[in-house]
Amino acid sequence: MPNPLQRHDTSPILELQNVHYALKSDQDTLNIINACNLSVATNESVAIIGRSGSGKSTLLALMAGLQSPTSGDITLLGKALTTLSEDQRAQVRAQQVGFIFQNFQLMPSMSALENILMPLELFQVDDAKTKALHALEQVGLAHRASHRPAELSGGEQQRVAIARAFVTHPKILFADEPTGNLDEETAQQIQALLFELNRTLNTTLILVTHDVQFAQKCDRVLRLTQGHLSQD
Template sequence: MTESLSTILSDKSVDQSLENEPVLTLEKVHYHVSSDEEVLSIIKGCDLSVQLGEKLAIVGRSGSGKSTLLALMAGLELPSSGEIRLLGQALSQLNEDERAKVRAMAVGFVFQNFQLMPSMTALENVLMPLELFQMPNAEQEARKALQRVGLSNRLTHRPSELSGGEQQRVAIARAFVTGPKILFADEPTGNLDEATAGEIQTLLFQLNDELKTTLILVTHDNRLAQQCDRALSLQNGQLRG
């Protein structure tokens, strides 16, 4: 690579390079897991193109491979065959550290089970990605992010002292605090009661629109999917419109 990832993934560079290009593409992506007895095909020849700023939902039943597909899109796993390009980068051509740097600099995550550090306060959890890259005014930005999600009075509370909805708000603040170009959400309301899920759904889409982030979420909730620009169904390992 002739340019550093930091240069390639700078705000200006990403915006210019992806102005007329997809932010994410999948080309004939397959993923299988082998055991002594059989080869289990989970993803079977998926093709996909996502534009910058688009909100895309991928729906499917539990066990259909949605989370696996999301992990492939984010470079957490590599496909058995086919190619994935994320933010202009062919993930198969990057080593593990380079893929991690792409995620850290330009990708946010929201998970069903929140994935907060239990020993850290809400503020410390949101600070973590900012301090990782020694970003300026880190604590000020983390406080602003928590204020934006309605938790300015819970900064010093640890996850065990927060409700499920509050924990997801912390996770959303952490996901958006670095200004990601693309946000992956894996069943973001799956562990919440109906009323709280509605609040989190509203917050997620509101912040996404404000920051002009590309949103890709996987869900079994058709009501959540209907809030997106486009919804695809994952059936038998294949994406269907």
């Protein structure tokens, strides 16, 4: 019987093999991630659900190489992250990995356009301003290009964050509770936008959420319980 945590139809863009993550103190060891195995195919969308504090965000950080596992192997975009230095992992992420966060993480002193321009200028992309403006148009905010985050609603801020994440056309996108701070109507609009851009740009999506209905829009739904991943 096939393992629902593995897909073999196309080359995997992300693989976890027996991944553990623990926090140690003088008195105790807290096991957060236990023996996680996962294979994600290119262009697949996968949602990870679980209770608050179950380790979903930690698992996402491990997948993206933002944290290193206590043991086990993680391969992202064909690179064995556990064999790389922090700088080398950053190079793997560079233009190929996008991030969307619950709290938007926009630069408050920058306009919407400047926030989207930031990764393009960092990588010295040609026609950066034209591409940033197009990204704003894709999320319906071209008319808000000069506005700073404090002048935007929560939904508008997340649209800017989505535009920033997609503007480099990443191969894989990690989204951590992207609608967690939004009201229901706005959350549904953001969800629709996220999946629309994901399909248009053929991006692999790894989504962490507590919203089961949101999760079920993905190709697969996995549940993290006591550090273990299982098919929901």
